[in-house]
Every structure is written in C-alpha cells, then in structure tokens.
Amino acid sequence: xxxxxxxxxxRLIAEDPDKMGEVIERWSRDSEFYQLFDSDPTxxxxxxxxxxxxxxxxxxxxxxxxxxxxxxxxxxxxxGEGGLFDAFSPHHNAxxxxxxxxxxxWGKGYGTDAVHIxxxxxxxxLNLHRVNLGxxxxxxxxIRAYEKIGFVHEGAWRGVLKRDGRRWxxxxxxxLRAEWExxxxx
Amino acid sequence: MVLQLFEGEKIRFAAFDAxxxxxxxxxxxHDPEYLRLTEYEAARPLAxxxxxxxxxxxxxxxxxxxxxxxxxxxxxxxxxxxxHIRWVEWNHGNAHFNLAIGSPDDRRKGLGSEALQMxxxxxxxxxxxxxxxxxxxxxxxxxxxxLTKHGFQLEVRRREAIYxxxxxxxxxxxxxxAEEWAKSADSx
Numbered sequence: 514x515x516x517x518x519x520x521x522x523x524r525l526i527a528e529d530p531d532k533m534g535e536v537i538e539r540w541s542r543d544s545e546f547y548q549l550f551d552s553d554p555t556x557x558x559x560x561x562x563x564x565x566x567x568x569x570x571x572x573x574x575x576x577x578x579x580x581x582x583x584x585x586x587x588x589x590x591x592x593g594e595g596g597l598f599d600a601f602s603p604h605h606n607a608x609x610x611x612x613x614x615x616x617x618x619w620g621k622g623y624g625t626d627a628v629h630i631x632x633x634x635x636x637x638x639l640n641l642h643r644v645n646l647g648x649x650x651x652x653x654x655x656i657r658a659y660e661k662i663g664f665v666h667e668g669a670w671r672g673v674l675k676r677d678g679r680r681w682x683x684x685x686x687x688x689l690r691a692e693w694e695x696x697x698x699x
Numbered sequence: 700m701v702l703q704l705f706e707g708e709k710i711r712f713a714a715f716d717a718x719x720x721x722x723x724x725x726x727x728x729h730d731p732e733y734l735r736l737t738e739y740e741a742a743r744p745l746a747x748x749x750x751x752x753x754x755x756x757x758x759x760x761x762x763x764x765x766x767x768x769x770x771x772x773x774x775x776x777x778x779x780x781x782x783h784i785r786w787v788e789w790n791h792g793n794a795h796f797n798l799a800i801g802s803p804d805d806r807r808k809g810l811g812s813e814a815l816q817m818x819x820x821x822x823x824x825x826x827x828x829x830x831x832x833x834x835x836x837x838x839x840x841x842x843x844x845x846l847t848k849h850g851f852q853l854e855v856r857r858r859e860a861i862y863x864x865x866x867x868x869x870x871x872x873x874x875x876x877a878e879e880w881a882k883s884a885d886s887x
Binding site: 552553554602603604605606642643645665667668669670671672673674675680685687689 | 739740741788790791792793829830832852853854855856857858859860861862863867872874876
C-alpha cells in the first residue's frame with residue numbers, strides 16, 4: 514500500500530499547534546496570504562496566541578475534521594496548512610482547504626501536490642463520494658490549479674467578497690469520486 | 700421612525716422562549732418530512748430538553764452575532780416556525796439564513812412569504828447587508844419556487860452532495876443582492 518500521507522513534493526502531518534504558532538506569526542505578516550486563504554479580516558498574528566487558539570480549536574474539533582500541516586519533503590519545513598472538513602455526515606462529502614504560506618514557493622506545484630494527497634485520503638480512506646471547495650474570485654492561481662486537478666465549476670455566490678475596494682465572487686468547485694478515478698487512469 | 704420590523708400582518712417575530720417554545724419545536728422534529736426539507740444533518744428527533752440545549756449552543760457559537768426569531772401567528776400567538784441569520788461576515792456584508800414553518804397545516808398560507816419579507820427587510824435595512832444567502836436541496840421544489848418568487852437567484856449547484864432515499868441529489872445555494880431586493884415588490 515502507498516503511504517497515504519506522502520506525495521511527490523510534500524507530505525501531510527497532523528496539525529501541530531506547538532509548531533504552528535511561530536509559523537502563523539511569520540505568514541500573517543504577509544497580509545496577502547490570509548486574504549487568499551480566509552474571508553475574515555486579515556490580521557498580524559501572535560505566535561503564542563495562535564498556538565492557544567489552535568489548541569482550543571482542536572478540543573472543539575468535530576471528528577469529521579481533518580486538519581493537516583503541509584511539510585516539504587526536500588527540507589522537512591512546514592510550508593502550508595489545509596485539510597478536509599465536515600467529512601462525517603450521511604452525505605459522503607467534505608470541504609477541502611489548502612494554503613501555502615511561503616510566498617516564494619507559490620506557483621511551484623506544492624499546493625497541487627498537497628491537494629492530490631488530500632483527495633486520495635478523501636476517496637480511498639474516508640471513502641467519500643465528492644469533495645467541495647470554495648475559491649475566492651481573485652485567487653486565479655488557485656482556481657487554475659483546481660481546474661487542472663479535475664475540479665468542476667459549480668457556481669458562485671455573486672459579489673460575496675469585498676476586497677481591494679471591489680466585489681468578487683466566491684466560486685464553488687467540486688469533484689466526484691468517478692471523476693477523480695478517471696483522472697488517475699489518464 | 701415608525702417602521703415596524705417585527706410586526707407583520709398575520710405573524711410576528713419574537714424571541715425564542717424556551718419555556719413556551721421547546722415543546723412545539725420538539726414535536727416538529729418528530730416529523731421526518733419537516734427534517735428532510737430543512738436539515739442537512741441526519742434526521743434526529745429532539746426532546747424539549749435537547750431543543751433548549753441546542754438553542755443555547757447555537758447562541759454561544761455565534762459569539763453575539765445571533766439573530767434568531769420565532770415566528771408567531773398573531774391570531775393566537777402560537778409558534779409556527781423560526782427564522783435565523785448566521786455566519787454574518789461584516790467585512791463583506793453577507794450572511795446566511797434558514798427559515799422554516801413547522802407544521803404542514805401552517806404551510807401554503809402565505810405565512811412563510813410574510814416571514815421571508817420581514818427577514819429580508821431586517822437583513823437589508825437593519826443589518827445593512829450587501830447580499831443574503833440560503834441553501835436548499837434538489838428535491839425541495841417548494842423552497843426553490845418560494846425563493847425564486849421572492850427574487851433569489853440560483854447561484855451554486857453542488858452536484859450529488861446530498862444522499863437521501865437511496866440516491867444522490869444536488870445541494871443548491873440561492874442568493875439575493877440588496878439592490879435586487881430594493882427593486883422588488885418585497886421592499887415596498
């Protein structure tokens with residue numbers, strides 16, 4: 514059997530509140546990163562507080578949430594975060610999130626690699642029927658990557674985000690198990 | 700200011716009153732049809748005790764951003780349903796809502812329409828939202844017609860995202876913008 518958590522460029526480790534505090538403090542100094550990752554107002558974070566918050570979250574975490582940190586194989590550095598959320602319901606689907614916090618590593622295939630690991634986990638371990646994600650209209654790099662991976666556009670909440678002084682859509686994309694399986698045989 | 704936000708023609712918006720309302724809310728959750736039309740979660744009947752607890756948890760999770768209305772029939776003040784607004788994103792001006800009429804006897808009488816009109820006014824003239832979002836299921840034709848009639852647009856169709864009665868159904872999102880509402884009959 515393959516190692517489910519390892520891809521070609523990255524591997525996924527359990528979300529680690531103790532390690533992530535410092536990392537989040539550093540990433541959050543780049544206001545653009547959390548604008549790409551989160552619809553909440555972007556803010557500089559404090560390492561200690563970020564660790565505490567993550568611990569509190571972990572305690573409340575529902576069993577269907579699978580948060581991971583993304584580690585680069587080359588140097589074992591944490592370069593991103595993501596996961597599958599709300600996976601335990603009678604409806605066999607989950608929400609996927611992924612973000613690469615290290616700006617100099619954007620556009621190099623790390624996010625795509627991590628998404629491939631998450632999809633394999635979703636379809637071959639959680640045995641889901643589909644995976645959903647939401648992409649911000651201004652995040653064209655991510656949208657193109659999701660399309661290439663095989664996600665299909667399923668509509669958009671019109672103008673739901675206001676950033677940089679204008680309105681943007683939130684795009685919903687989804688991939689069905691059968692679509693993902695067909696991609697594996699290409 | 701004489702505009703009444705909580706007084707409709709046949710219904711009014713009231714605060715949830717655990718002592719008065721938990722009993723009837725519990726009764727609705729014993730109707731699988733009601734649960735299938737309104738709930739994403741697995742159908743689960745709730746005792747009055749659990750209704751109270753669920754309400755308290757929702758209130759706590761909302762961190763103060765909690766807009767929950769019990770719909771009361773003005774003729775006898777009984778609870779006929781609820782409407783609530785959640786996940787307000789103040790920086791973007793969006794929120795999600797849920798609205799339900801509990802008993803089949805109270806449906807198809809225009810009470811839901813009146814409640815939605817009041818809720819839209821609250822969303823756009825009290826919360827000052829830019830847009831308003833809600834969700835339903837492919838098999839709920841009633842909700843789709845209801846939303847379309849009130850000016851909502853179908854925005855997202857998540858394919859095969861709901862598994863019920865042995866098959867997959869699409870999950871649907873509907874949205875309306877403040878400017879669309881302002882031009883509609885509901886805002887008059």
